[in-house]
Amino acid sequence: MTYGIKNVVGGVALRSGDKEKRTGFFGTKRPFFGASWDKIRICGPLIEDQEWTLGDLWTYSVGAHAGHSLELLVALLCYVLFYLDGSWLSEAKEWRPGWVSRIFLFNLVCEVIICNFWHYFTYVSDIYGALVANGLKYNPTNQYEPDTEKAKLFSSSTGNLEREITFTTFGWSQSAMWQCIFTHLWACGILPVYTDFLSCPVYSIFLLWLVAYWREVHFYIVHRGSHPWFDRDRGLLDGDIGAFLYRHVHAFHHKSYNPGPWSGLCMHPVEHLLYYSCATIPPMLLSMHPMHFLYTKFHADIAPIGGHSGMDDPVGKGDFHFLHHSKFECNYGVPFPINLDKLCGTWADWEIYKETGELTTGEWAKKQMHEPEEEDDKRAPLLGNSVESWSMDDIAKHCSREDCFLVLYGQVFNTTDFISKHPGGETILLANAGKDVTEKFERIHASSGGFDLVEKWCPGSKVGMVKNYEGPSPPAKRAAVKYPGALMLFPLLAAMLVWVHVG
Numbered sequence: 001m002t003y004g005i006k007n008v009v010g011g012v013a014l015r016s017g018d019k020e021k022r023t024g025f026f027g028t029k030r031p032f033f034g035a036s037w038d039k040i041r042i043c044g045p046l047i048e049d050q051e052w053t054l055g056d057l058w059t060y061s062v063g064a065h066a067g068h069s070l071e072l073l074v075a076l077l078c079y080v081l082f083y084l085d086g087s088w089l090s091e092a093k094e095w096r097p098g099w100v101s102r103i104f105l106f107n108l109v110c111e112v113i114i115c116n117f118w119h120y121f122t123y124v125s126d127i128y129g130a131l132v133a134n135g136l137k138y139n140p141t142n143q144y145e146p147d148t149e150k151a152k153l154f155s156s157s158t159g160n161l162e163r164e165i166t167f168t169t170f171g172w173s174q175s176a177m178w179q180c181i182f183t184h185l186w187a188c189g190i191l192p193v194y195t196d197f198l199s200c201p202v203y204s205i206f207l208l209w210l211v212a213y214w215r216e217v218h219f220y221i222v223h224r225g226s227h228p229w230f231d232r233d234r235g236l237l238d239g240d241i242g243a244f245l246y247r248h249v250h251a252f253h254h255k256s257y258n259p260g261p262w263s264g265l266c267m268h269p270v271e272h273l274l275y276y277s278c279a280t281i282p283p284m285l286l287s288m289h290p291m292h293f294l295y296t297k298f299h300a301d302i303a304p305i306g307g308h309s310g311m312d313d314p315v316g317k318g319d320f321h322f323l324h325h326s327k328f329e330c331n332y333g334v335p336f337p338i339n340l341d342k343l344c345g346t347w348a349d350w351e352i353y354k355e356t357g358e359l360t361t362g363e364w365a366k367k368q369m370h371e372p373e374e375e376d377d378k379r380a381p382l383l384g385n386s387v388e389s390w391s392m393d394d395i396a397k398h399c400s401r402e403d404c405f406l407v408l409y410g411q412v413f414n415t416t417d418f419i420s421k422h423p424g425g426e427t428i429l430l431a432n433a434g435k436d437v438t439e440k441f442e443r444i445h446a447s448s449g450g451f452d453l454v455e456k457w458c459p460g461s462k463v464g465m466v467k468n469y470e471g472p473s474p475p476a477k478r479a480a481v482k483y484p485g486a487l488m489l490f491p492l493l494a495a496m497l498v499w500v501h502v503g
Contacts, residue, residue, distance in 0.1 A: 002067065002068055002070055002071060002302055002303045002305060002306045002307070003070070003118055003305060003306035003309070003315070003316070004025075004067065004069060004070055005026055005027055006022060006024070006025060006026060006027045006314070007027075007306065007314060007315045007316070008027070008121070009022065009026065009027025009314075010022050010313065010314020010315060011121060011127045011130075011131075011314060011315045012127070013027075013314070014127065014130045014131070014134065014136075014314060014315075015126060015127045015130045021313065021314070023035070025066065027314075034054075034055065034058060037054040037055035037058060038054075038055035038056075039053065039055075040053055040054040040055070041053055042054060042057060047338055047343075048338065048339055048343075060337065064212050064336060064337075065209065065212050068212060068299060068303065070114075070302060071295065071298045071299045071301075071303060072295055072298075074110055074114075074298045074302065075291060075295040075297070075298045075299075076291070076294075078106060078294050078298070079291050079294055081106065082099075082102065082103065082106070082183075083195075083290045086195060088183060088187060089186075089187050089195070090187070091187070092183045092184050092186075092187035093184070093187045093188055095184065099183075103176055103179050103180050103183070104173070104176045104180075106176075107172050107173070107175060107176035107179070107301075108169070108172060108176070110172070110301070110302075111168065111169065111172040111301075114302055114305065115168060115261060115262055115305055116153065118261040118305050118309065119151075119153070119261040119262055120153060121315070122260075122261060122309050122311055122315055122316075123142075123144065123151040123260060124151050124152065124153060127315070128149075128151070129149075131315065132149070136311055136312040136313070137310060137311055137312075138310050138311070138312065138326075139258040139310060139322075139326070141258060143156075143158065143160050143256075143258040143259075143260060143310075144156035144157070144158060144160055144161045144260070145158070146158065160255075160256065160260075161260075161262060163255065163266065164256060164262035164263050164266040165262055167252070167265070167266045167267060168262050168264070168265040170269055170272065171265035171266075171272045171275075171301075172265065172301060174269065174272045174273070174276060175276055175279075175297055175301055178276055178279060178280055178297065179293075179294070182280070182293060183290075185283075186283075186290070191283055191284065192286075192287035193283075193287065193288060193289070193290065194287060194288075194289055195289070195290075197289050197291060204289055204291075204292075207286075207288070207289075208291065208292060208295060211292070211295050211296050211299060212299070213337050214278065214282070214296070215278055215296065215299050215303070216334045216336055216337060217337070217338075217340075218277070218278040219333060219334065220332055220333030220334070220340050220341075222277070222278075223250075223332050223333065224242075224333065224340075225245070226242060226245045226246055226249060226250040226271065226274070227242050227243075227245075227246055227250065227328075227329060227332060228240055228242045228243040228246060228368065229242040229243065230242075230243070231368070232246075232329070232368050235247075248268075248270075249268045249270045250267075250268070252266075252267065252268040252271070253266060253267045253268070253271060254328060256308070256325065257326055258310065258325070258326075259308040259310050259322065259325050260308065260309060260310055261305050261306070261308060261309050262308075263304075263310075263325075264304025264305050264307060264308040265301070265304055275300060276297070278299075279297040282296065306318065307321050307334075308321070308325075310322060319350035319351075320334075320335065320347075320348070320349075320350055322350070323348050323350050323353060327348065327359070327369045328368070328369065329346070329365050329368035329369050330346050330347070330348040330359065330361050330365050330369065331346065331347060331348055332346060335347075344362075345361060345362025345363075345364065346361050346362065346364075346365045347360065347361060348361050348365075388463065388464035388465075389464060389465055389466070389467040390405075390412050390463075390464050390465070390466055390467060391466075391467045392407075392436070392466065395407060395434055395435075395466070396435070397434065398414075398433065398434050399430075399433040399434035400430075401416075401419060401426075402416065403416060404416045404419055404429060404430065404433045404434075405433065405434055405463070406429070406432065406433065406434075406435070406437050407435065407436040407437065407438070407466060408436075408437060408438050408441055408451065408454065408474070409438055409451065409471065409472060409473060409474040410465055410466045410469030410471055411462055411464075411465060411466075411474070412462065412463050412464045412465060412466060413454065413458060413461045413462055413463065414461050414463045415429060415458060415461060417461075418457065418458050422457075424444075436466075438471070451474045451475050
């Protein structure tokens with residue numbers, strides 16, 4: 001799901017008014033060869049319910065790997081700069097600021113150039129206007145500048161861009177850290193490594209060819225495991241490790257429910273640890289050439305950028321993953337090399353959803369599906385059992401000074417301990433005890449904090465949800481923290497200073 005020359009050429013052509021689809025690898029309107037290969041049948045269905053064509057054979061053997069040429073080229077450049085002359089075998093035996101800072105500097109420069117370019121190309125440049133005008137942005141709302149529609153490079157009025165840049169930088173930094181660790185382990189002879197790629201050419205090329213397959217299968221396993229295994233309302237004590245991981249870790253990534261290029265690696269550091277295990281597990285099990293590790297690592301670094309752009313052809317085509325970000329419990333993986341979502345009943349076809357609004361998933365996934373505004377409900381309980389459901393008749397019984405419940409946006413709060421602390425006095429709370437006070441609450445407190453005041457004044461007071469509630473969801477939380485978008489430059493400058501000083 002990365003971006004390449006085809007996407008760049010397609011975006012530039014669209015800006016100049018050329019809307020014709022480009023199918024060639026280099027952005028040409030027609031491929032240099034193989035235009036009719038999808039019509040040449042090879043055999044019937046194997047695993048999935050579709051026939052195999054010559055076009056499929058080309059995609060699986062060559063095309064899918066050529067589509068990640070950017071990652072391979074960056075990995076090759078890194079290898080030439082740091083590993084080709086063999087000096088690293090002696091230098092990296094000891095932890096020294098010089099070689100460590102060079103690796104960090106290379107990784108962070110790659111982040112600045114590659115991520116920033118695609119963000120500029122798809123959101124800052126005037127190509128963005130052409131994409132929106134042609135209906136190619138999956139969610140037409142600009143997640144960075146919803147009022148002006150003019151995104152910037154490092155800052156946004158919503159704070160979304162700053163958050164994404166900050167945690168993406170944490171991701172690239174962890175990635176660089178793993179590169180340093182394995183370089184040291186190889187140099188010390190703790191893990192097996194070989195330096196002559198062509199000393200065993202079949203093994204070397206085959207292992208490099210497997211990277212694209214391994215990456216997607218690994219991503220599905222880790223990603224699926226970070227979503228609820230049984231039910232989104234369960235917790236760790238219910239045995240649902242996935243629900244626990246989602247609430248504490250993966251939910252942070254889903255703050256970007258309207259994703260952009262910086263969203264791909266905007267994860268909790270614990271999720272970075274799980275995500276990069278695609279690169280850290282194989283070297284501990286196999287004898288590898290550094291290129292195998294570097295290609296896997298940079299594949300994980302770079303591939304999410306294009307897939308999270310939130311745009312359709314010609315500058316993207318991650319529609320299935322966009323649907324995952326907007327509906328949460330579907331399309332956990334990439335439909336390559338096998339569509340595991342389709343096999344497991346969690347595949348939602350974007351084209352069908354766009355035309356009919358119908359989700360093509362199984363019943364379990366449909367029950368778990370929800371809108372971004374409902375995310376707050378999913379964060380509780382953190383460890384306990386399912387959220388308790390209350391009928392309004394039961395809630396009405398909790399109407400005294402010693403037992404006072406209130407309902408806001410379908411959520412039930414025990415405000416007994418808060419009565420004496422209420423800035424507006426006890427009388428108004430007791431007069432509305434056991435009732436739905438949403439309308440009155442917002443009328444009084446809309447200008448002073450609204451629903452956010454509940455968490456401020458009554459933390460931990462939520463005891464459940466109104467049974468069969470069909471009213472509006474609580475308003476989205478107001479941004480509390482705004483990360484400095486230029487934070488990405490600080491580790492870059494630090495690495496550069498160390499490199500220059502230590503040399």
